[in-house]
Amino acid sequence: MSLEAGEIEQKYGIPTVAAAGSNVVSFGIGANFTYNTGMPIRYVGVPFPFSGQPRSVLKAYIEGKDTVTGKPMMHAIVDGLTKSLTAEEKMSGTPPESTPEPRLLPADTEDNLQRLFKEKCWTDYNPVIIPTQERVAAMMKGTSHKPDEIVKSAAGTFGTRRPFTVEKVATLAVMAGAKPEYLPVILTLASQVPYQDSTTSIAQMVVVNGPIRNEIGMNAGLGALGPNNDANSVIGRSMTLIHKIIQGYDEGVTGFASLSNPLRYDNLCFAENEEALPQGWQPLHVQAGHKPTDSMLTIFTGWNFINSTGWVEQHYAPQMLMRDYMSTLSGMGAALIMDPSVAELLNNVQGFATKEKLAEWLSRNVEKTAGSYWGNSIVSSMLGPLGAQGLEPYASWKKLPGDAVIKPFTNPKGIHAVVVGGKTASVWFATDFMPGPSVSIDAWR
């Protein structure tokens, strides 16, 4: 909203006041101004939560206090439009650059450095490996790229400028406990910042495909989603450090995830079990148009991770239970993560010759009520306005009674299947994780 308010102010010279919930207003006034817009937008803060409140409460909020200034809300709005600009609000031009971070930290003991890293939020609060020059130099042997090469500049949340080098990523890789051979995967992860954040419990999932899986010993089999493999664990942890240190995610300053998500400790990092795919089922990266010999990484973003709990039963086909569980998801996209034994049953017994055939069936058969669909605020925020503007099928769905049944997964291409696991149980997860582009790991070797 700061960008829109800034556009109205700057392009048209119209004074503007932005209203935001008290949960996020400090971001607009603080980090967003400092690192993103450079424009000190005048905000008023509405008590949170306002969504879901009856009209009487909303009226009381408007008649009550602005959470930013403590003044009556409407007086604060009038002031925002009429009160003369302060010296800060009149400032223009380039601000003094922030003090460049030195390449090296002052020498200190292990204990003090561990303490410093925690104080600076350079950790997931598990101990890190202190990145000595020797360790970072050894890590750099994992790539042919030069240490001072800029990986990306627009690395901050909302694309703010936080340029970082290959050596910076190698430093974080050391801290996470990586081996040099993991570095191309970790550089690929870093090249994809900023990762999506939200006040909701959003999270990421990392899927690796291609030859590098086996070259660096990633686990695509038994226990692949658990803490049972060095490469999976450490690469996943690296992503958390990249998010916090390179992207600059700082809870309460640049990010406001109310509960956050335990998946953010390790970001569900695993390799697809390509060797165990049934005949006709393609690996994820091949589905995306890449060669089987390409090593690729795909970052999914989502919220929900529903466990099949038990194994596939003869009296209820796996796709039927997947359909049932998926009815609780938003409908905006899904990823089914399944053991190879489930994929075999779907292929050999249920006749799904490809992943795409399974997705088409689920798209046709998952159902939920219109009330439940619009009850999800991510759906209503993203698609509700489009429905109000006439975009189908959302326009028709908005007019339905709450108990009317709809098929929310309108696009089968939004349903993905990833095969992983050790074939000790025919289990699976239904998730609403949606993929970004598959990107080349080979480019960072």
Add this chain to the structure above:
Amino acid sequence: MDRRKMLALLGVGPALVAGAPSYARTAPTATPEATTPMTDRLITAVNPAVTPGLPKRVPLAPRLDTLDGKTIYLVDTDWGGMGQNASILEEMQAWFAEHMPAVKTIIKVKKGNFVTDDPALWKEIADAKGDGVVLGVAG
């Protein structure tokens, strides 16, 4: 219930949960660091921090002397997508009507959704000689 039967019921073989005893693992190899007391040794670490770039400062538009006789647009970003914002903006409009009747207010709903821009609306407001904008509500 017998533990073995319980595990079988869950589809778990006892061998899977037994694993190897931790004492059976290979003892760690001594490293040079391990021979020096870590608490005393000074270490020079590479700094993981990134230097953030700062955007150019942009001044705000000059403010209005008064709102009397002015037209203020109350722009609904449609955050939430189900009309919640409209209620808040309608309450603002009602407040202006009651307490500052000389102010004309117009409610507009932004196109797209809360994450998309609507430059056509900003131009429409400017072309209509809008004097001020209240934009909201994000949450």
